[in-house]
Structures are given as structure tokens and as C-alpha cells.
Amino acid sequence: MADLVLLDIDDRGVATITLNRPERLNxxxxxxxxxxxxxxxxxxxxxxxxxxxxxxxxxxFSAGADISEFGTAPSLWESRRARHERDVWGLLLSxxxxxxxxxxxxxxxxxxxxxLCCDVRVAAEDARFALxxxxxxxIPSAGGTQTLPRTIPPGAAADLILTGEPVGTEEAxxxxxxxxxxxxxxxxAAVEEELxxxxxxxxxxxxxxx
Amino acid sequence: xxxxxxxxxxxGISADAAVEALAGFAAGDARVVVVEAGADAGPGAWPGExxxxxxxxxxxxxxxxxxxxxxxxxxxxxxxxxxxxxxxAAAMELDGESMDGLTAERARTLLGLEAGNAIPTRLTAGExxxxxxxxxxxxxxxxAEVARGAAEAVAARGPIATRLAKEAVxxxxxxxxxxxxxxxxxxxxxxxATKDRAEGVxxxxxxxxxxxxxE
Numbered sequence: 001m002a003d004l005v006l007l008d009i010d011d012r013g014v015a016t017i018t019l020n021r022p023e024r025l026n027x028x029x030x031x032x033x034x035x036x037x038x039x040x041x042x043x044x045x046x047x048x049x050x051x052x053x054x055x056x057x058x059x060x061f062s063a064g065a066d067i068s069e070f071g072t073a074p075s076l077w078e079s080r081r082a083r084h085e086r087d088v089w090g091l092l093l094s095x096x097x098x099x100x101x102x103x104x105x106x107x108x109x110x111x112x113x114x115x116l117c118c119d120v121r122v123a124a125e126d127a128r129f130a131l132x133x134x135x136x137x138x139i140p141s142a143g144g145t146q147t148l149p150r151t152i153p154p155g156a157a158a159d160l161i162l163t164g165e166p167v168g169t170e171e172a173x174x175x176x177x178x179x180x181x182x183x184x185x186x187x188x189a190a191v192e193e194e195l196x197x198x199x200x201x202x203x204x205x206x207x208x209x210x
Numbered sequence: 211x212x213x214x215x216x217x218x219x220x221x222g223i224s225a226d227a228a229v230e231a232l233a234g235f236a237a238g239d240a241r242v243v244v245v246e247a248g249a250d251a252g253p254g255a256w257p258g259e260x261x262x263x264x265x266x267x268x269x270x271x272x273x274x275x276x277x278x279x280x281x282x283x284x285x286x287x288x289x290x291x292x293x294x295x296x297x298x299a300a301a302m303e304l305d306g307e308s309m310d311g312l313t314a315e316r317a318r319t320l321l322g323l324e325a326g327n328a329i330p331t332r333l334t335a336g337e338x339x340x341x342x343x344x345x346x347x348x349x350x351x352x353x354a355e356v357a358r359g360a361a362e363a364v365a366a367r368g369p370i371a372t373r374l375a376k377e378a379v380x381x382x383x384x385x386x387x388x389x390x391x392x393x394x395x396x397x398x399x400x401x402x403a404t405k406d407r408a409e410g411v412x413x414x415x416x417x418x419x420x421x422x423x424x425e
Contacts, residue, residue, distance in 0.1 A: 070411045076399050083395050090391060134375055137368030137410030137422055141398035145378035146390040153342020154383060155320045158292045161375050162271045163363035175342050210388050 005035035007042065013050035014195055015043045022058025028110045029066035033088055040091050051198055052095065053191060054114060055102040061127070064109025067136065089143040092117040093210050098198040102191045103127045104184055108166070113142035116151055119206035120194050121177065123169055124184035129177060130166035150208040152177050213365040214358070215240035215270070219284060220248020225260065228253055228287075236269050241372065241424075242364040244357045245291060247276035247284045256283040256290075258312025264290030265316065265380045269373050271364050275357035276300050277350065289316045292376055294343060295357045299350040300335045302343065319383065368406040369424040 006018040017039055019026035028036075043049045056062050073079040092099065092114070101115035104124035112129050115121045131140045131148065139145055140161065149157035152175035160167065169181035182190045197203075215235030217228060235243050264272060264287070274291035276284070281303035288294050288302070296302075304317055306329035317329050320343050330337075338344040348356040364372055374397045382390040401407050405425040413420035 067411055067414050076402055080399055134367035134371045136414055137371050137406035138401045139371055139375045143391055145394045146382045149379050149383050153322055156342035156345045158379050159345035162372055163360055164367055165363055208387050
């Protein structure tokens with residue numbers, strides 16, 4: 001089986017992290033969380049890494065967490081401890097280099113919460129964004145209830161989080177959920193442009209500050 | 211169906227009567243409330259304590275719908291709600307000068323303004339949408355229907371989840387992010403102990419609509 005998450009560091013110091021489970025729309029399972037944890041630590045500790053870019057293989061960036069694994073945690077106490085000890089999203093928010101998300105297709109649940117920890121989000125025009133957790137009787141738990149209202153106007157964030165309904169790139173651009181939307185054929189070029197800009201000069205981190 | 215409580219702010223309704231109606235919804239079967247600004251006078255006053263009560267202490271998500279010109283107590287009421295929608299001919303008047311501190315603070319939060327920045331006095335529907343002060347705009351006259359659409363979505367979700375989501379969003383926003391993220395984790399774990407969350411996951415995997423009971 002191919003690796004579920006890939007890490008590649010090019011000679012400019014751009015680390016590309018690819019969600020690589022296209023047959024499941026890159027639903028993020030525990031094994032992928034572990035790989036993200038490992039790769040993000042590597043990005044933090046590797047002196048050559050100057051930027052990180054997230055992308056998804058296949059038709060979508062990510063449809064969210066892998067729901068088939070829900071309810072398999074040993075106990076609430078264990079879940080809490082594991083989340084605090086391996087805080088993937090907290091680690092992401094604390095990385096000292098710019099983080100760019102290349103978004104297309106479904107960016108739902110954790111598939112939106114991961115980009116919300118980034119500084120720049122560039123999307124294909126077909127991208128759809130949602131925090132649909134309440135449809136399953138729970139709430140966003142990869143930081144979304146906190147990062148979304150700190151990224152877009154909080155009333156708009158409340159609408160998305162309470163209704164669980166998706167929005168497209170028009171609303172996403174209006175409220176600053178993404179900075180650019182381009183035809184999918186131009187997405188790689190647009191991401192390259194953003195990376196080039198971030199690598200060539202001073203930048204301000206766009207993510208919510210810890 | 212009792213899942214959506216509806217309150218109309220008109221006919222000389224007093225602020226106390228509005229609070230009483232909202233408390234009744236929360237004590238009953240309602241999972242979400244739609245508040246419609248009436249064509250005539252609403253409550254004469256809606257002070258900052260009540261604005262804060264709506265977003266911070268009232269447990270159910272509230273969707274506010276308006277047409278025409280919304281001002282004064284009606285606008286203050288709207289600021290306290292979770293979701294605002296309007297018709298495209300609507301406008302919101304916010305008199306920052308005469309606003310009390312808590313109401314002005316809420317307006318700044320929703321508009322993303324730093325303390326001390328002037329609150330815009332008038333926003334058309336389009337401007338309010340741009341600013342995210344309202345999140346949905348429909349054709350003139352459709353605000354109540356648009357609000358109902360949003361409320362039906364909320365009512366179909368897990369009722370404990372939507373209450374905790376409201377709490378996570380508004381109470382979390384006042385906390386430093388690191389603390390707020392731990393707050394979210396704890397609310398998440400609280401939900402893991404509910405029947406609704408197990409039902410939500412089961413229904414998803416069985417490809418059927420969930421039957422949430424609020425347990």
C-alpha cells in the first residue's frame with residue numbers, strides 16, 4: 001500500500017505534504033494523523049525547510065476525518081491525553097515558516113481545519129468548504145470552532161458551524177476563507193506564485209496566533 | 211413541529227415578553243429559534259446585558275431575520291443572535307454614539323473591528339454580507355424563508371452538538387487561542403459521551419438520516 005501521507009522537500013526548502021488516500025477522498029485516519037505528526041516535527045526541526053505546502057491527491061483536498069474509526073478510542077481520558085500529547089494542529093499553528101494550502105474539491109471537516117491552521121489558502125473554483133460535524137452529532141475538533149471565527153467574520157463562522165452547510169468559493173473569497181480562487185488547471189501555478197512571494201521576502205503569518 | 215421556535219418582534223412586544231418566550235423555547239422541545247423583526251415597533255429597549263445574554267447564556271442557536279431598516283432595539287437584538295439573514299433591500303443602522311458598551315463590543319466583534327474603531331452607522335444588505343454581519347441575503351421579502359432554511363438545517367443536527375458549538379464559538383472567541391483549543395477538545399470529549407454522537411456516526415456509516423434524541 002502506498003504511503004497515506006507523503007513528504008517531499010525540494011531544493012528551495014519547500015516541504016510538500018500530500019494527503020495520499022484518493023480512493024477515500026483523503027479522509028484523514030489515525031495513521032495519517034501519526035504521519036502528519038511525524039512530518040510536521042521533521043519540518044520544524046529540519047533547518048532547510050523554509051515553507052510548507054499542503055495538497056491532496058485525487059479529486060479532493062480532503063473530505064474530513066475518517067468516520068469509520070470514530071468511537072474506537074479506549075476511553076475519554078485516553079483520548080484527551082492523546083490529543084494533548086500529540087497535538088497535530090497546535091504543532092502546525094506553531095511552525096515558524098509560512099504554510100500554504102492548495103485546495104480543490106471537498107474541503108470538509110478536518111479537510112478545512114488543517115488549511116485553517118495555514119497562512120495562505122488558494123483554491124480551485126470547484127472547491128467546497130464546510131464544517132459538517134454537527135450533522136453527525138459532534139463539533140469540529142481539529143480547532144475549527146476556534147480557528148474559523150478568527151479567520152472569517154465570526155457571525156459567518158457561526159452560520160457554517162451551526163448549520164453544517166457548505167459554501168463555495170464566492171462566499172469563501174468574500175469572507176477571507178481563501179485568498180484566491182482559480183480554474184483548477186491554473187491551481188499549481190497560483191500556489192507556486194504564492195510560495196515564490198513568501199520565499200522571496202518578509203511575510204506576515206496569516207494564521208490565528210497562539 | 212416544535213423544533214423551531216418562532217418569535218416576532220412587533221405589536222409592541224416588551225423586552226421581558228421576548229425573554230420569556232425565548233426561555234420557554236429553551237425549556238421545551240425547540241432546538242433553534244427564528245426571530246423575525248416585525249414591520250412595526252419591536253421592544254422599546256434591548257440593553258447590552260441582554261445582547262450578551264443572547265450570545266453567551268441563551269443555550270439555543272438563534273437566527274435573526276429582517277427586512278427594511280433595522281435600528282435601535284431591533285438592531286441590538288440582532289447583534290446578540292448567532293446568525294443574521296435579511297432581504298436584499300434591507301439595511302442595518304448602528305448608532306455607535308448612543309450604543310452602550312456591551313452592545314458596541316458585540317458589534318465590533320461581529321465586524322472584526324479593534325476596540326476604539328468607529329462602528330459604521332449604516333450597512334446595506336450587500337455591505338452587511340460583505341462584512342459577514344449577515345451571512346445570508348435573499349430577494350426582498352424572503353428573509354423569513356431564508357432564516358427558516360438555516361433554522362431547519364440547525365434543527366436537523368444533533369441538539370447537544372449545536373448548543374455546544376454555539377458555546378464553543380462565542381465563549382472560545384474571548385479566550386487566548388491555546389486555551390480555546392483545549393476548551394474545544396473538552397467539549398468534544400463531552401460529546402463523545404452522548405448517545406447522539408454514537409447515533410450520528412452509526413447513521414452516517416449506515417447511509418441513513420440520523421435520529422437525534424438530545425441524549
